[in-house]
Amino acid sequence: MTITELKLINFRNYSKLKIEFNPKMNIFVGDNAKGKTNIIEALYICAIGKSFRTTNHLEMIKDDKDEAYTKIEVIRNNRKVDIEILLGKRKEIKINKNIVKNKGEFLGNLNVVIFAPEDLKIxxxxxxxxxxxxxxxxxxxxxxxxxxxxxxxxxxxxxxxxxxxxxxxxxxxxxxxxxxxxxxxxxxxxxxxxxxxxxxxxxxxxxxxxxxxxxxxxxxxxxxxxxxxxxxxxxxxxxxxxxxxxxxxxxxxxxxxxxxxxxxxxxxxxxxxxxxxxxxxxxxxxxxxxxxxxxxxxxxxEEYPVLLLDDVMSELDKKRQNHLLENLEGIQTFITTTTIDSLNKKQEKNNKIFYISEDISKEYEK
Ligand SMILES: Nc1ncnc2c1ncn2[C@@H]1O[C@H](COP(=O)(O)OP(=O)(O)OP(=O)(O)O)[C@@H](O)[C@H]1O
Ligand SMILES: [Mg+2]
Known part of the structure; x- marks a missing residue:
């Protein structure tokens, strides 16, 4: 399965953001505290319904705003699925525009595997x-x-x-x-x-x-x-x-x-x-x-999940990095990094790179 598009409104440090993704590798490059993990978090919440960083969804709403909105488009089994989440006083989830009443109905629309520093807690x-x-x-x-x-x-x-x-x-x-x-x-x-x-x-x-x-x-x-x-x-x-x-x-x-x-x-x-x-x-x-x-x-x-890799490259030695990157055939991957050098150059043709900087209310890509 793949995520084709993400839209954010007042989510974390983003006022408005719309990005289209690559079916293979998507790389978010930027200095610390620019909003790379925030994008990973937005994708994760659309899959699992909650964040991996906080149990309080209000934290994800942009400072001074009342509501945050995330939307992704997913292609699974060759069908398009829209997942929307509105974070406000309550959390509202919609699948293909229909409100989801319980989380059991929602889970399984998008499968993700995340690998983030927080996972060491396991x-x-x-x-x-x-x-x-x-x-x-x-x-x-x-x-x-x-x-x-x-x-x-x-x-x-x-x-x-x-x-x-x-x-x-x-x-x-x-x-x-x-x-x-x-x-x-x-x-x-x-x-x-x-x-x-x-x-x-x-x-x-x-x-x-x-x-x-x-x-x-x-x-x-x-x-x-x-x-x-x-x-x-x-x-x-x-x-x-x-x-x-x-x-x-x-x-x-x-x-x-x-x-x-x-x-x-x-x-x-x-x-x-x-x-x-x-x-x-x-x-x-x-x-x-x-x-x-x-x-x-x-x-x-019978379908690969989407893989979210937050900040893991810097934590693994070269051998383990390569092992990870070489095992991603057919898996849509989202990866954050502060320097692009740490990534395997071999895969360059499959990459879409997003430079995350202060002013990213429009799409940044190369
Ligand atoms: N609710 C919020 N409203 C506005 N800004 C927020 C909110 N929550 C977090 N931020 C801002 O988002 C930024 C952090 O974003 P994020 O964690 O995605 O950074 P990052 O690019 O992953 O950095 P690092 O490389 O250090 O991991 C900080 O500047 C923080 O102040
Ligand atoms: Mg981060």
Whole structure:
């Protein structure tokens, strides 16, 4: 799939902007703080519905304005899709001019894989980042997952509320258990399956990038005890028993077992990358993960996603840069950089370069 055009009104530092993109490589060149990442952010929000930099959409509205508008045109399966987002007091999303009522309907219109400095958080920070990663990835491939995830979180909130009010008797909260178990089991099953596929794809990629020196493994570490054979029924049964047994802990006010407590572990040569990996190994792990995601999306939906690369070139060594750039055949790519020299000259004929400077209310290209 490709993005053919972007329009912005009062988005971040842009009053008005309209750019047409190249189906292959699009390069945004400019000094710091000129608005390169802002363009990547606008593309991302049109795909995922939220920013990768902030949870407060008001931050994206230009200073002193009340509303921001982004629009992209996407070609997928040879059909044109218009995605519009209006950010104001509320967020309004339109697909082909029709208002989208829930996010499940919206996801899957444009698949993106982003690789930005923020992604190191997946390795370095707490489980929330890793759960976000896995939830976002599965949701954009299988929108059904997003519906279940939303349901689960609603039930979880209600159940936690019930615990707080009725922490003396477990019977009072049992009405939530069945729904919690049903949706939670599905989430775990989806995630297990996804991680299994991701592992298969990530392993050879990571070996290649590291000259066959490193073996990577991604482990789904669940609060629910999972068996080797991983049938949904088995997950449900184990989960049910553990949920019952956790009442003593739950009495403190929240549900302690379930997918909202799960995590991912990344190992290289059987050592945890978060704890023992060098900075470079952590970056390479994310790179392998992102390249694997591209392949996985292609396998699942039969089209390549769009790739957004924000500021990553300066963070990778030459070998890894080349590895990345050489694997982009057939993938529309958006890339930001402060110097054009850092990019592979070989691909020059496929590039469209946008120079981002102070006054970019019209298109800049070469
Ligand atoms: N809501 C907003 N209204 C107006 N300007 C904003 C808003 N949010 C951010 N900016 C401006 O956008 C600019 C930063 O843009 P961006 O993050 O895209 O820079 P960049 O070109 O990616 O820089 P770097 O190379 O440092 O990553 C800053 O000048 C900032 O003040
Ligand atoms: Mg930037």
């Amino acid at each position: 390795i370095k920070e707490g489980p929330v980042e890793r759960r976000n990663f896995i939830d976002n990835e599965i949701s954009q491939i299988y929108p059904r997952y997003y519906y279940i995830w939303k349901q689960y979180n609603k039930i979880l909130m209600q159940r936690n509320k019930a615990i707080k009010i009725n922490s003396k008797k477990r019977e009072n909260i049992e009405i939530w258990d069945e729904q919690l178990l049903n949706t939670g089991t599905l989430l775990i099953a989806y995630r297990k399956k996804f991680i299994k596929k991701l592992n298969l794809i990530t392993k050879p990629i990571h070996r290649r990038i590291t000259d066959e020196k490193e073996n990577i493994e991604i482990i789904y570490s669940s609060s629910v005890q999972l068996e080797e054979k991983n049938e949904t029924k088995q997950i449900y049964e184990n989960y049910k028993i553990q949920l019952k047994n956790s009442w003593k802990e739950e009495k403190r006010g929240f549900t302690v077992i379930g997918p909202h407590r799960d995590d991912l572990i990344f190992n290289i040569n059987e050592k945890n990358v978060k704890k023992y990996g060098s900075q470079g190994q952590q970056r390479t792990t994310v790179l392998s993960l992102k390249l694997a995601e591209i392949k996985l999306i292609k396998e699942e939906i």
